[in-house]
Amino acid sequence: MNCPECDAKLNVPDDATVGEIVSCPDCGADFEIASKNGSTCQLKHAEKVGEDWGE
């Protein structure tokens, strides 16, 4: 599948799961896998790192 931002080819590993983040190798945009059906994924823009993120 292609990057929704820059149309470069996105490499989504076969074992990637919903909630994981994939990054575009060309433009660097981060996407979250919103749903997955076999090899078809729906992506949404990943949240930015928040001030309260961490452990």
Add this chain to the structure above:
Amino acid sequence: MSKLRIVFDRVRSEEKMLEEKAVELGHDTKMIDAKITQISTESRRSDFDFGDVVLERCVSYFRGLHFTACLEFLDVPVINKFVVANNCGNKMITSLLLKKHNVPTPKTYFSFSSETALENLERVGYPMVIKPVIGSWGRGVMALKDRDVADAIIEVRELSDGPLDRIYYLQEMVKRPPRDIRAIAVGDQVVAAMYRTSTGGFKTNIALGAEPVPCEITKELEDICFKASKAVGGGILGVDLMEDEKRGLLVHEVNNTVEFKGLAKVAKKNIPKEMIDFAVKSAIR
């Protein structure tokens, strides 16, 4: 077999390891995305599939904390409990609880305005460390080496003027080797520990590139971690310790949703298994 649910907002290696191990152990396991889950005052436990026990693993502290409150409203057992998340999420509350329960901890001073923060610094003396009361991965942790640095950092805080910027958490700069210890406490056991060696600065967070090295779990380490865990309410916790030259081990932080990706590679015990076993046992109690 138990019904185990893992609440997440971003799936990291840790959440994948927990899910894989839970499935391998034969538990009915599901991942629940907090971002798309809706709960109301009218909700009932039977409206959802929260299983027997939930492991709350959100990377966003406030999201996880508030989600935990909702789960407890629905009477769903959750690891960690709301009170524990609240105690660990705020460094000032953690420090107060550690001291109150006689857990060795660095001397920490609190001020509630910029003027008294500077007074505190002048009185106690430089260098000191300023930390945001809520925050992780070493974010906003700064060394105040002298009055000029303190003036600059406090001025920036006043300009940003977030509600928590008015709470000044000032900690002594502990004399220690350039490393700290991260121990993972699960219930009353320390299941793994590592040294985190600084890559140059005074911070030792793995998130900032610190090098993880296995650390022996001594009786002293076990005892202090157990006391620290008890002080904040217990559960699955990441206890951070410094080795003071004179006082020995000091606990400076206790983390509520502990990350263990690096440590899992070198630990003798299987960390995800220990966490799942604990969660399942907690639900039965």
